[in-house]
Amino acid sequence: MDVRAISADVSKENDCKRFIEETVNHYGRLDHLVNNAGIVHSFLLEEVADSRPLNQIMDIDFWGYVYPTYYALPHLRRTHGKIIVSASVASWLPFPRMSAYNAANAAIFNFFDTLRIELGSSIGGITIVTEGWVESEMTMGKHLNRHGEIEVGENQRDIHVGPMPVAYAEECAKAIIRGALRNYKYVRVPYWYTVFLLYRIFAPEVLDFLLALFYLVPTPGRKDAAPLSKALVDIPGVKSILYPSTIRAQRSKQVKG
Known part of the structure; x- marks a missing residue:
């Protein structure tokens, strides 16, 4: 199997143009395109000192899909x-x-939904994958902080993911391939995230209340004022049930870039 890795920054248009051209020059053709770049963030909007982290999110999570x-x-x-x-x-x-990550993904969804209509049958199809928490660098705790710096922190991961089961990457990949082959x-x-979609459509107030309760409201009796999402996964044995072994016990650190 002839596999080639190309280093590029998807937030830069010229890099995206380059790796597409290098791929076509090397293999003679381009069969499919998988848009899979992304970085999550962990901060409230009011916590950022300037708009730089917000721009970073959009550059990677939205334009990093549009350019390629x-x-x-x-x-x-x-x-x-x-x-x-x-x-x-x-x-x-x-x-x-x-908030910025959510907005970027909403933009991605609508961009490719629209592109599917515009392109019609001129290409083989567009499959949009809406993933929940999956075994990855994100669920290891890699995120963008309010200063626009990349950090890896188990504490922030636990707050975000909370008691949500994390799917294995291999299972996710199989589901994606199966869906793409079936167009x-x-x-x-x-698939169980469909439950939340139903709440989003038919009972959005209930969903909003639960999200605030789990991810924002401090847990009574905790000195660190952590929300319920963190308190639940701190219960002994919970992580071993909900999280793959590959993403447990990641040490907090700042990634120098």
């Missing part, structure tokens, strides 16, 4: 290839402390 798609389209038309879009349930599930417009993984 723009330069890949002429090649995908020739091969009738597919576009796979790794979005997030955050496109419709408003997790607190993730599904949407793939939701894990």
Whole structure:
């Protein structure tokens, strides 16, 4: 198998143009495009000193999908290839402390929904994947802090993920491939997140209340004022049930970039 890795920054348009061109020059064609870049953040909007972290999120999580798609389209038309879009349930599930990330994913969802209509049958299809918490660097605690710096912190991970079961990456990948092969417009993984979608449509007030209760309201009796999401996963044995072993006990650190 001829596999080639190309280093690039998807937030930079020229880098995206370059890795598409290098791929086509090396293999002679482009069969499919998988948009899978992303960085989550952990802060409330009022905590940021300036807009820099917000711009970083949009540059990676939105433009990092648009740029490669723009330069890949002429090649995908020739091969009738597919576009796979790794979005997030955050496109419709408003997790607190993730406002810019949620907005970027909502933009991704609507951008590719619209593009699907515009392109029609000129390419092989567009599959939008809305993922919940999946085994990845994000669920290891990698996030953008309010200063625009990359950190890896178990504490912030526990606040965000809380008592949500984290799916294995392999299971997620199989579901995505299966959906793309069947030309599904949407793939939701894990599928049980559909429950939250139903609440979002039919009882949004209930969902808003639960999200605030779990992720914002300090837990009574805790000195660190951590929300209920953190308190629940601090119960002995809970993480071993809900989290894959690969993402447990990550040490907090700042990543120098």
